[in-house]
Amino acid sequence: MVLVNFLRAIKDFSLKYRQIIVLAILAWLVWALGLEKQGLILAFLIWSFWAFGLGMLGGWFLARGSLSSFPEIKNTDRILILAPHIDDEVISCAGLIQEAVKIGAKVLVVYATNGDSHLASVLAKSRTFDPNDFIDLGEKRMAEAKEATIILGLKPESSVFLGYPDRGLGQMLYKFFAQETPYTSTGTRFNYNPYKNTYREKQSYAGTNLLIDLNDIVDDFKPTIAIVPHPRDNHIDHKSLYYFWEKLITEKEIFIKEYAYLVHFRLYPPAKKLDEDNFLYPPKQLFSEEGWYSFDLSLEQQEKKLKAIRQNASQLKTIDSSQALLESFVKRNEIFEKIE
Ligand SMILES: [Zn+2]
Numbered sequence: 001m002v003l004v005n006f007l008r009a010i011k012d013f014s015l016k017y018r019q020i021i022v023l024a025i026l027a028w029l030v031w032a033l034g035l036e037k038q039g040l041i042l043a044f045l046i047w048s049f050w051a052f053g054l055g056m057l058g059g060w061f062l063a064r065g066s067l068s069s070f071p072e073i074k075n076t077d078r079i080l081i082l083a084p085h086i087d088d089e090v091i092s093c094a095g096l097i098q099e100a101v102k103i104g105a106k107v108l109v110v111y112a113t114n115g116d117s118h119l120a121s122v123l124a125k126s127r128t129f130d131p132n133d134f135i136d137l138g139e140k141r142m143a144e145a146k147e148a149t150i151i152l153g154l155k156p157e158s159s160v161f162l163g164y165p166d167r168g169l170g171q172m173l174y175k176f177f178a179q180e181t182p183y184t185s186t187g188t189r190f191n192y193n194p195y196k197n198t199y200r201e202k203q204s205y206a207g208t209n210l211l212i213d214l215n216d217i218v219d220d221f222k223p224t225i226a227i228v229p230h231p232r233d234n235h236i237d238h239k240s241l242y243y244f245w246e247k248l249i250t251e252k253e254i255f256i257k258e259y260a261y262l263v264h265f266r267l268y269p270p271a272k273k274l275d276e277d278n279f280l281y282p283p284k285q286l287f288s289e290e291g292w293y294s295f296d297l298s299l300e301q302q303e304k305k306l307k308a309i310r311q312n313a314s315q316l317k318t319i320d321s322s323q324a325l326l327e328s329f330v331k332r333n334e335i336f337e338k339i340e
Pocket of ligand 1: 084085088235238263
């Protein structure tokens with residue numbers, strides 16, 4: 001276990017730093033053991049093998065070999081995907097959605113917010129804080145979300161928008177839970193859902209209402225599998241939506257298989273760039289031997305995932321790092337932790 005953790009820690013460094021560390025250890029060995037020419041050649045061969053052979057093999061083993069395969073999806077499955085923001089469904093499970101559609105399982109994507117408080121996107125457009133600009137952004141993102149999920153094979157009616165405030169789910173959970181005291185969005189300045197063609201227009205921003213909406217959706221859709229945000233995600237909307245979900249399921253006393261996906265976590269994914277040839281694996285701090293599952297994507301599924309991410313374009317025009325982060329989720333697999 002110590003060795004596995006050590007290798008995993010080394011894998012977190014970029015290839016360049018790993019090579020420098022190994023080279024330094026080898027140089028010290030050569031010096032300490034007083035080796036001469038043959039020793040240097042041997043050391044160089046070991047280093048080459050580590051850098052180009054063992055490193056990659058070891059990386060593959062740690063990244064993929066230690067995760068269980070995601071259970072086979074059946075055509076009788078009904079998969080509910082909870083997305084705190086528009087695009088979370090694509091980056092976390094675009095491959096899984098495509099597979100479910102291919103098999104004939106039912107999929108419903110529920111967006112808690114329209115991601116309408118993305119300040120950089122609004123400022124890139126108008127350089128003001130006009131609430132209408134935030135609503136424009138929300139409407140645009142709803143349209144983009146539909147297009148993105150169509151790329152993955154879903155019909156427009158498979159998307160449900162609740163219209164709750166972006167970056168407000170934590171406030172609704174902890175402070176503005178009662179219907180009498182709704183939360184006011186810092187972006188749109190509304191304290192109720194201002195969007196047309198959403199689940200409940202004018203639904204006020206109270207935690208109780210989000211719970212009521214989720215309850216009715218579960219009663220109507222009757223999911224067998226729920227794909228939910230990870231409780232340890234660093235984004236307050238993500239972890240709060242998970243806690244809303246957990247509250248609902250505990251109160252309803254029903255059994256649904258639950259898998260959690262991670263989006264925001266320190267150094268995750270390790271390299272913030274498009275890197276389609278590598279696997280995604282859980283951060284060390286969250287890793288457990290059994291809990292994590294890997295769903296492997298075909299090349300075609302990877303391509304459509306990238307296309308769908310680029311379809312959600314409005315926020316990508318703002319800062320390059322945001323685009324790089326989203327695209328870094330296009331890997332050979334998608335990972336989920338089973339919630340027991
Ligand atoms: Zn999100």
